[in-house]
Amino acid sequence: MRTTLMHIGAAIGCCTLWGAAVFAGLDQxxxxxxxxxxxxAIEFARAAQSIAEDKNIGNVSFVLIEGGETASKFHLSNGDAVDAQSVFQVASLGKWLTAWGVMALFEEGQLDLDAPVxxxxxxxxxxxxxxxxxxxxxxxxxSHTAGLSDGLGYDGFDAAQDRQSLEASLTKAVDASPGNDGRTLLGSEPGSGFAYSGGGYTLLQLLIEEVSGKSFAEYMDDKVFVPLGMERTTFDHARALELGLAENFRPDGTAEPFRWYTALAATSLFTTSEDLGKFxxxxxxxxxxxxxxSSTMNLLNQPHASEMGAEIWGLGTMLYASNNAGGHIIGHDGSxxxxxxxxxxxxxxxxxGIVVLSTGNPMLATELAGEWVFWKTGNVDSLTFASRLPTALAAFAGGVLIILTGAGLSLWLRKRRVSPRQKEG
Structure with a gap:
């Protein structure tokens, strides 16, 4: 019995060590x-372009920034040519800029960040x-810590006239992405943890309109884009069409029609790599x-949410990794x-910094941005970590299976081995 317990303890210890090694390897x-x-920087840009050329299905616009100046850029297309001024629809990346609009109201004394919305x-x-x-x-x-349980995700509409009102979308978004019922609901205690919420940013869109008295798109133009010189950036669908949009492509290389959205703040910013570079x-x-x-910027970039012990979110800003200087690599992705x-x-x-806008490949921009984080800091980008987690879990499970199989086989063989004295008895 004692030997059996020792085998079990050894197996558990080996599994624990294997799990720690898998997690550390992924994290480090x-x-x-x-x-x-x-x-x-030049070699990094060349390597990034090589990856993009190999994996690009549609359009790519890339800008690399060093010390506050553009250091390199490239653009690829399998359709009409694109460049640094080509307008892309950038999905959830717009949440980062929406946060600036909210914080501009805060600086003007029109909002208390800790008052009930x-x-x-x-x-x-x-x-x-x-x-x-x-x-x-x-x-x-x-910071996605309000307790909302929507998990949105919006798929958009085929035509402008199909869009819901902002209020109707908050009640139940008919363009909710698969797996979400579209309702913006309070599903857990506010402040109890992180839960990504597109509905929360649609609620912030309504907040900006109510407090400012302007349409969301007009307010963002006036308070954020015009002051920053972002001349080809807008939340206004009609203006984006006038500016001319880069084609959207599916992974099979076919064109994806333009989509219209009610939830602008959460998922429908239009911008260029050049304008995002200015940002x-x-x-x-x-x-x-x-x-x-600067004090408001510091507040935006302070950790406000964490997962698995890692600081992952500020106020509208994702925290991707330590910058090894007491702060974080910040930013946002869109998909x-x-x-x-x-x-x-x-x-x-x-x-x-780095900006990558792409269509056609569902992970190309995130992959290149993760490579930039590792090149700059030696730390693994949080989204790179998340994308590799399923593979790591499979490796962990496989290792545990091997360890337990080995332990079981060892016990079985031991029972099979009987000493001559035991036989005689």
Whole structure:
């Protein structure tokens, strides 16, 4: 019996060590190598372009920023040519800029980040639930910690006339992505944890309209895009069409028709790689930011949500990895299947960043941005970690199976081995 218990204990210990090794390897990027030597921006851009040329299905627009200045860029297309001024629909990446619009109201004294959002709303209210809606604050909506359970995800509409009103979309979005019923609901205690919520940003869109008295698109133009010189950026669908849109492509290379959205703040920003470069450069520690003060920028980039012990979200800003200087690599990604994948990353302390806008490949932009994070910091990007987690879990499960099989076989063989004295007895 004692020997059996020792075998079981050894097996559990081996499984624990194997799990720790798998997780550490994933978290630390064991076996990974950077695309270029540290500091060699030109070589990194060349390596990134090589990957993009190999995997591109539709359009790619890439900008690399070093020290607050554009260091390199390239553009690829399997249709009409694109360049740094080509307008892409960038999906959830727009949440980052929406947060700036909210914080501009905060700086003007029109919002208290910790007041119930209901204090500012007259056109729609959260449905009754088992939880206290007064805990749904602007701060928590920005950081996806308000307790909303929608998980949205919007697929958009075929035509402008098909769109719902903002209030109807909050009640039940008929364009909810698969797996979501479309209702913006309070499903857990506000502040109790992180839960990604597109509905929360649609609620912030309504907040901006109610407090400012302007349409969301008009307000964002006036308060964010015009001051930053982002001349080809808008949440207005009609204006985006006038500017001319880069084609959307599906993974099979066919064209994906343009989609119309009610939930603009959550998923329907139109912009260019050049304009997003301006947005990043305004956030460099020594950059000129005509929209938000340095204290507000620090607040945006402070951790407000975590998962698995890792700080992952500020106020509208994703925290991808440590920048090894006491802060984080920040940014946002966007993905509307099957056509759109976009990514932007920034190290505010150094003014280094990357913008990748793509259509056709569902992970190309996120992949290249993750490579940039590893090249810059030696740390694994949080989305890279998440994308590799299923493979790591499979490796862990396989290792556990081998360990347990070995332990079981050892016990079985031991029982089969009987000493001569035991036989005689």
């Amino acid at each position: 990027g064991w076996g990974d190598s950077a695309l270029a030597e540290s500091g060699d 209901s204090d500012y709303l007259s056109r729609w209210t959260l449905p009754a639930s088992d939880f206290d809606a007064s805990g749904v604050t602007v701060r928590r909506l920005l 990043l450069m305004a956030q460099a520690s020594d950059g000129a930011n005509p929209v938000l003060s 509307n299947e099957p056509a759109i994948n976009t990514a932007a990353r920034l190290d505010p302390a150094r003014g280094d």
